[in-house]
Amino acid sequence: MLLRTLFFILLITPGPLYKAVAQVKLTDSLRHELTGVMQDTSRVLLLSELCLQYRLSNPDSAMGFGQQALQLARQIDYTKGEVDALGNIGFVMREIGNLPNALKLEFKAYQLAQANGDFYEMGRIRNIIGNIYLDLKDFDTALTYYQQARQNHTLVRNQIGLAITESNIGSTYEQMNQLDSAWTYEYRAYQNVLRLNLINNLPYVLRILGNIQTKWGDLGLAMTYYQKSKQVAVKENNLRNVAFANMAIARLYSRKNQLDSCLYHAKISLEESQQGSYKRGVLMASTLLAETYQYVNDREALRYYKLAAETKDYLYGEANFQAIRSIAFDEQERQRDLESAQLKYQHQVRQYTLLISLAILLVIALILWRNNLQKQKANALLFQQKVKISQQSDQLALLMQELHHRVKNNFAIVASLLNLQSHGLKDEKAIQAMRAGQQRIEAMSLIHQRLYMTDQLTSVNMEEYLTDLATGLMQAYGYHSANFELVFTIEHKQLDVDAAMPLGLIGNELITNSLKHAYGNVPQPWLGIGLFWDKSDLVLEVHDNGSGLDLINWGKNGSRISFGKQLIGSLSNQLGARVEVRQQGGARFRIYVPGTSLKNAQIPFPAQSILV
Structure with missing residues (x-):
């Protein structure tokens, strides 16, 4: 009720909507424009529009303009103009009550519009056909055509057509006494008519709203709608x-x-x-x-x-109803024939699509078969190559093991020769030199022994290697595990042979140095050996608890520098490493090897100490 009251206030309030009265009438404007247009499509559309506009004031003139538009459209083969003219002539015939001919013309116009896929005209014509069925009180059929028209208007975004059709739907529901639905559609149509400035359609909308108010029993508001409808129609010569x-x-x-x-x-x-x-x-x-x-x-x-x-x-009359039924039946038959033709066409399309799909699948199958055949051949060739490579790899591994074994044996022979040679010497320094050389050779031999005893032909297990090296040197210098403690902290267990060899020799020199010079008066000798990471450097550490060393003399580089110190320096340079010597409860040597100079170097899990 509040909505209707607000609408009443809006209705009686003067506004810009009726300023159109001061304007030149649309029909006069169209006729003036017609005088300057040649015999072309524009003239067809102007004539057809004059037919549409004159239907509200002078149906005879409307028919004359419509016939001219239709004749010219056919003359210049302008199908859209022919559809427009047929639709408007049918509209005029509906207004003057010639419903059979009106329906016949509208169906003809719809047929042309449908053939051209003109959804704009299809929506407009369906709306007029709905009007004819509304005049015949066939409300269900009318609503069917109106809803189809709404779909067409929505598809092409025809806001004017949508507003007019929704007003007709409201009128249909009003005549069916479904007043809530009628008000919903008609009030929305009223809003759109105002927004789009459809002055010629406003009287109709106001009158339908008045009909709804009459049936609701609000006769005062209904009279206001009717008076306003009449006022607008008079001003517009409608x-x-x-x-x-x-x-x-x-x-x-x-x-x-x-x-x-x-x-x-x-x-x-x-x-x-x-x-x-x-x-x-x-x-x-x-x-x-x-x-x-x-x-x-x-x-x-x-x-x-x-x-x-x-x-x-x-x-x-009965004759009219028979004519209308006949026209409607013919249209239904045409639509059924059209649907049948469309179904037949769709069936043919599906058949062709199926055949094409089968052909494509066959081609794909042939391609897949060919590719699979080529893949099988390629896999067979790859398998043969893999077997060959595996055999070559096994042969290479066997050769590498044999090579490391032979190198180890050669080192053992050289070490034995040095040992034999030392037995014939009387000079103690010469004997010590022979012995040191023998130990260096045995240190290198031990690496090759590790290599041929495992499947890893290019890397050395440094934990096992350093343990064996230190244990062997400890026994060689007369120490036993009962009275000598060896502690290993090995984080980086696997090391490439290119780095393992120089680090092994450096370790041999440092361990030998501690065993020879560190433990003169130490009751419980201890030696720590580590291989761990310090940030990005791999560190080899040898730390004893002996009497220490003279750091000043160690740092001097004179002509009398020992061979062991020279060897440590040379091997460190080979690795790009730096040497750090500190006095820390004994001598502590650290060799810092940059991780970038090591192959496949990765920081391992946290270190764990092994007590021997």
Whole structure:
């Protein structure tokens, strides 16, 4: 109720909507524009638009313009113009009550629009066909065409067509007495008519809203809608809607039992409807006049009953209904034939698609078969090559093991020769030199022994190697595990042979140095050997608990530098390493090897100490 009250306030408030009265009438403007247009498509559309506009005030002129538009459109083979003209001529015929021909023309227009895929015209024509079925009180069919029209309008974003069709849907629901649905559609149409400035459609919308209010029982608000509808129609020279507004006002006075006012407006409506040949208006006005006069003047009542009967027979006579049924049946048959042709075409398309798909699948299968055959050949070749490479790898591994074994044996022979040679010497320094050389050779031999005893032909297990090296040197210098403690902290267990060899020799020199010089007066000798990471450097550490060493003399580089110190320096340079010597409860040597100079170097898990 609040919504209707607000609408009433809006309705009676003056606004810019009716400024159109000060403008030149649309029909005059179109006729003036027509004088400067040649015999082309633009002229067809102008003539057709004049037909549409004159239907509201002068149906005879409307028919004349429509026929001219249709003739010119066919002459220049302009299908869209032909569709537009046929639709508008049918619209005029519907207004004057010639419903069979109106429906026939609209179906013809729809057929052309459908063939051209013109969804704009299809929506417009479906709306007019819905109007014809609404005149026939076939509400279900009318709503079907209106909903189809809405779909077409929405598809092409035709806001004007959508607003008009929704107004017609509202009118249909009003005549079906489904007033809530009627109000929803009609009020939305009213808003869109205002927004789009559709002045010629406003009187119709206002009149339908008045009908809804009448059925709701709000006769005062209904009268306001009817008066406003009439006011706008008069200003726009819209004779049809003036006549229909007067008819609605007459009915409202009849309901209020104000018979004089009812007769007055009904007579005006009848006169206007006869002037415009609006048969539906004539029928409604004459029927109301006959019903009203039966209480006051039988003669007048009979006269108007006779007019109403003639008009009703013209509009809804059996011949008309038969003609309409025949036209509708023909259209339904055409639509069925069209749907059948479409189904047949779709079936053929599906068959062709299936055949093409099968052909494509066959080609794909052949390609896959060929690729699979080539893949099998390639796999067989790869397998043969893999077997060959595996055999070569096994042979290479065997050769490498044999090579390391032979190198180890050669080192052992050299070490034995040095040992034999030392037995014939009398000079103690010469004997010590021979012994040191023998130990260096044995240190290198031990690496090759590790290599040929494992599957790792290019890397050395440094934990095992350093343990064996230190244990062997400890025993060689007369120490035993019972009275000598060896502690190993090995984080980096695997080391490439290129780095393992120089580090092994450096370790041999440092361990030998500690065993020879560190433990003169130490009751419980201890030696720590480590290989761990310090940031990005791999560190070899040899740390004893002996008497220490003279760091000043160690740092000097004189002509009498020992061979062991020279060897440590040379091997460190080979590795790009730096040597650190500290006095820390004995001598502590550290060799820092950059990780970037090591192959496949990775920082291992945290170190764990092994006590021997």
